[in-house]
Amino acid sequence: MKAYLFGISIMAAVLVMAGASSAGAQDLNLKANVPLDFKVGAASLPRGEYYVSRLEGQQHVFTMRSERRGIIFMAQATGAANDGKPVLVFRRYGDQYFLSQVRFDASADMRLPETREERAAAEQRADRSGSQSETLVIAAERR
Numbered sequence: 001m002k003a004y005l006f007g008i009s010i011m012a013a014v015l016v017m018a019g020a021s022s023a024g025a026q027d028l029n030l031k032a033n034v035p036l037d038f039k040v041g042a043a044s045l046p047r048g049e050y051y052v053s054r055l056e057g058q059q060h061v062f063t064m065r066s067e068r069r070g071i072i073f074m075a076q077a078t079g080a081a082n083d084g085k086p087v088l089v090f091r092r093y094g095d096q097y098f099l100s101q102v103r104f105d106a107s108a109d110m111r112l113p114e115t116r117e118e119r120a121a122a123e124q125r126a127d128r129s130g131s132q133s134e135t136l137v138i139a140a141e142r143r
Contacts, residue, residue, distance in 0.1 A: 028054040028062075028104045030086050032140035038090060038097040040064060041115055043071045051143065052088070052102055062102070062110070075102060075110035082109050086140040091133040093121035100135075105142075 030052045037046050048066045055061040055072065064071050084106035090097045098118045102110045122133060 028108055029143040030104060030140040031143050032088050032138055034088065034138060036097050038099055040071055040073050040099045045069065073112060075112045078109045078111045080109055082106060086142055088138045088140055090136040092136055093125040093133050096121050097136065
């Protein structure tokens with residue numbers, strides 16, 4: 001009987017700890033409706049509803065998925081203060097959009113590295129019009 005109660009106590013403690021760790025991970029989960037085609041790294045994604053979250057156990061690895069497609073990408077914390085509202089930030093060069101930043105909240109502001117393709121689009125835009133990128137911010141919501 002004592003062994004049975006001890007086993008149940010251990011199981012309850014494990015479940016409580018697992019619930020606490022998953023609750024902390026839920027802080028870095030967003031949902032956003034992106035109204036344009038865009039790129040994340042080398043992946044081209046169509047407009048639609050996307051879910052962004054941190055890959056479990058990884059500090060700088062994130063997933064972005066829609067109903068039909070999902071990708072994994074890396075991002076670094078910026079350390080910059082923001083207003084705490086969850087948003088996706090895109091850079092626009094001509095008709096191309098590149099995801100550049102994911103702001104989960106005031107303490108989690110993640111920046112994606114610039115890709116070769118994005119640098120080429122920036123150079124091409126600068127050669128044509130003399131201007132740099134434009135920034136587009138799309139509101140997201142915590143899940």
